Amino acid sequence: MSKIIIKAENLGKAYQIGQIGTGTISRDLERWYAKIRKKEDPFLKIGETNAQNIKSESDVVWSLKDINFEIEQGDAVGIIGRNGAGKSTLLKILSKVTAPTTGKITGKGRIASLLEVGTGFHPELSGRENIFLNGAILGMRKKEIQRKLDEIVDFAGIERYLDTPVKRYSSGMYVRLAFAVAAHLESEILIVDEVLAVGDAEFQKKCLGKMNEVSKSEGRTVLFVSHNMGSVRHLCDNGILLKNGKISSVGNIKEVTDSYLTQNIVDVSNSYSHKEGSRLVEIDNVKLEKIDKSFKIHEEIKLSISFNNKHIDKVTCCFFILIYNSEGECIAGSFQTDTDQKITLEKDKGSLTFSMPNYLYPGKYFISVGIFDDGGHFLDWVEYAEIFESSGLYMNNSLFKERLGITIPTSSWKYNG
């Protein structure tokens, strides 16, 4: 038995960027005048997509455009995409916090949305009072909360502090209580936005477990937004990938997360960009010596960096390298001064070589290269200078198996009897 529980048709949301508040009366009048003449809204004409790095003339941007999807009852759907892809906007529209500019969503059943934990908690009120208040804000009746009170308190593990004002709670207790209230709301649809980023590992696991239980055994529909591909894959069956306000891929969660990860790579390969620096010394080219850019575990990664000092006669400087994972987090950094001296460059072109063993988990990584001078000022800093892949094979070609952690340090083991 599968039924459509949420259906979005032609959904769009336009935002005005830049200054809001200056000249709005004249703008409002202009809009109103267009409306009474039955003309199109003059400020919504330009249908641009939401690419944040492209500067544009118009100050109206479509944060979401032409969104169509259907979600079946009991599905756990992961909504993924880079920052600014429109995930939060979509959740806000779904939870009725803001209205769409075009299109509509229809659905069945009650929605509980958890865009933030502990919305409406009042620090002066006790845990018990806040359970009722928060529950009511989320749409529960008093009787319903009364019935679930023991369960909520039990899940949050705060029995002893139930009548203490929440301002005396530790942040962990606070978050546990808040999640507990929301998780026990009897709703057909549960919307969760990255709230799991808070709380300790054990509690995160408990939350994921609860959400799993909610979707798998209770047959409720879960919409989950996260940057953590691990938990998305663990929890969801299906995914929606958003890119610049449009749906770029829908379907099985494995495929969608994969296309998210590769999308990042593709986007990056042609986005060699100078992020910062005076550019008195410029980094011209960064190249991996290995052509296929794929490295086995602990294989040597060799990188050649060529630069051009056009302006200064003699400059003492230090090179550095940063490594980012496919989610854009910087996970490692190496400075020339970690192992060596600063170098003095003549007014000329030159190059140097960097090398390190590949101690990274299987996945795609980006390299960012920079130089700063004696005074610590950036001369140049290039983002997305190069990409490489850690292949997931050991040097002896055996396969790396998934485990906890993000790196595989070079280490030695010795049995001492």
Added chain:
Amino acid sequence: MQVNEHEWSIEAKSSLFDLKLNEVWAYRDLLWLLVRRDFVSFYKQTILGPLWFFIQPLFTTIIFTFIFGNLAGISTDGLPKPLFYMAGITAWNYFADCLTKTSTVFKDNANIFGKVYFPRLIMPLSIVVSNLVRFAVQMILFLMLMGYYYFIGANFNITWAIALFPVVIILMALLGLGLGMIISAMTTKYRDLAFLVTFGVQLLMYATTVIYPLSTAIEKYPAYAWIIKYNPMTPIIETFRYGFLGEASFSWNSLGYATGVTFILLILGVVIFNKVERNFVDTV
């Protein structure tokens, strides 16, 4: 699990008069919890607790008695001065609190409104009801003062119009609510209005019969008295005074006029509020 078949839809355009009052009803528990929250959080960690509700009207009455009554010598229609002023202040405060608090409702609750949906109308309603608690406490003070003056045999008498007291309360609440919602909706875009409110409410008090009786105003400034007469708060306060103290300019016509204005402003307020509520998160 039993599936709730309640169907909903979220659309770009909504009808101007779809006020979602059934939703407000469904969230009535939230209304009471918010009122409770306001009340409890007000006196937590204070020594005097709800007694603080007494202090403001008490001191204002003393100062008004001294300045307007004694120093300026403004007539009080032959009523004991403290009683006259406290009647005005108690009623005016309720209206003014409803108005000022409601007018900042979007700004004050931007955080909650940006994260969770519930019928937004609940918030201003809870403000009006919370203030009612405060008003009730201040009424006790007023009644005590009445008792005192009755005991020493001062010149005032309760009239039949005291039966209109519930009407007076409802009118004040709805007028404050309606006007406050109109302003709150506009402040989401034009912040300047917020400054105007605090200042405007003070000025408005002088255009209402709080510190002088309507009869004196008409007598002294016949040309400008219409401003005071057409201020919808004037008939409300006059009715209040007439009921409790027996001396004021009460007429059914002016009370009817105040009622009319109140309902027009209320309907306008609710409609505008509902329209703004849908998108205010993007502009606030």
